[in-house]
Amino acid sequence: MLRDTLQTLLNAYGPSGSEHAVAEKVRELLEGHVDSMKTDALGNLIVEKFGADENAKTIMVSAHMDHIGLVVTNIEENGFLRVGAVGGISPELVRGRKMVFQDGLPGIAVLEPNVKNKARQDLSDLFVDIGAETREEAEKLVSVGDVCVYAPDFTYLGKNRVASPAMDDRCACALLAELLMYADNQKNHIVGVFSTQEEVGLRGAGVAAYAIEPDIGLAIDVTAWGDTPETKLPAVKLGKGPAVKIMDRSMIATPAVREKLFEAAQAAGVIVQREVLAFGGTDGGAIQLSRAGVPTGTLSIPCRYVHSANEVIDMRDMEGALKILLQFVDLA
């Protein structure tokens, strides 16, 4: 069940650079369903499922395992932790949030009152309180360089929606895992890449694409929303189907791949949206520019409140995306 797979993956700890717990969960899910699984120098989990056709193309499908977090840069005398950003985490969104470290140690992210009357508070105004009273006590619990993330959570909202701090991009990991589980005798080779370090600059997917040399690249990622009271752009709405990316800051989708995605959607009987994003990027950008270039597209899951502790998606968009992916590996 897509919902169960999603929940399993959402709970794993995995900031950029420390994704192995997520990879471990994926390995457990895929054991017995695929032809090979291996991990590379950057921690990418690379999974192969061979195609049936003798002229099968190699399709690299990428979903990133990492999410944003706060890295400890100093342990202060009074036991508080000073932190820096791992990926795009903002002081406004993280303030007051419960965080957890790899071993489960909790902490509260606190943005101090703006006593200096700064025009804009930044992460230097933030600290993490782990309940330690002295530096010595704190040092027994954490080290400089340790990373905390939003505490895992899974909340149903209404009939079809789910909120979680790790939806970006575990919802895509769930889709990729299910694609690898349920693709059966499909025409093309699928090389699924559960990639690392996307949030700090599409790093994992780039080296994976180099090693794989795919004929076609596809990234699955969340995209922003335009359906809340004061937010109109991008013109993407939750529950109106997955979105086929036309362009963002990292990539102009290769038209042939984009059209195949539309074709696959039609064949699957799934309504899709068209997405143009004025900011952001996905693994697609790194795959497309690998070696001599790879025709690449991105399938997006509309997601509200991206990079907050409650990233919200609609399960109907997820179900639709899985149907499209299953068609795509046959059609492309």
Place this chain on the structure above:
Amino acid sequence: MDLKTLTEAFGPSGMENEVRALLKEEASKFCDDISIDRAGNLVCRRKGTDSSLPSVTFAAHMDEIGFIVTGHTEDSLLRFRPVGGVDPRVVVSKWVLLGRERLRGVIGAMAIHLQTPEDRARVLDYDNLFIDIGANDKKEAEALCPLGTYAVFETEYAEFGDGFVAVRALDDRVGCLSLLQILKNSDYAGDLCCAFVTQEEVGLRGSASAAFLIQPDIAIVLEGTAANDLGDTEERFQVCVPGKGVAISFMDKASIADKGLFEMMKEAAEKNGIPHQIKRGITGGNDAGSFQRRGKGARTCVLSVPCRYIHSGNSVAKLSDIKAQSDLALAFLKSLTA
């Protein structure tokens, strides 16, 4: 080869040939597979005897920050721009050396008598700074220092205080020195490579080629990094402190250290009694970004010598930290075999 000789060599980004020639001569005493790639990187390889061990590359950049001539004024002065990041506040009234001939010049500014209160409050930018080479007219200046002539600060190597050293270009001649130590002293049985790279200061350019060419399993970058233990700076903003040992990085803007390597470095330092500290800042970036992301990618980690006043004419480091850098690199290699 000593640090004095290495820091006296002229090597702003794009003109590393003098540094490279020095290093090549010295490296050839310990290595017989030395090549220079198309980006000007000096690549020293030593084939291993045990293919079960990971291939390891150590990298340090040969280039330093400097200046480049961009124009000539009617009254014989040179217009210039920095090569790499140089704070314009640290350049006024400094001697510089220009070009292969090391022509002397001085960076001048309006005398304090002539300044208005507004002038005094303002930081002079590169549009308002000039190099004076003592030429009589524009024509002479153009002939002596044509467009594109490089310059570096002229400073004298000086050891002072309790084992400290002050000179320009510590970033990253300290790393180059450590690479020579590794070539000289390591008996690592796996494939070993020491890469002296170009153009780090203008955007990790040389290492992009070197990394693609070598594609090691593990890349360790040896750097000089900014120490900020100045005045009343809060501990959390100090980044690292000279005298407290080699700084091990967990992350910066260009790369996140491989967690396994980061732990191995800490362990090797502790086990061998090598002074070390964890670098506390996450700003800046270095060649590890190239090695991690080029080709099939590599596991990376960075070891740095803390340098105060980095990117100026006189940065300050402690000699014991420079020794700790190569000591830790060598101890790490040993731990791979253990």
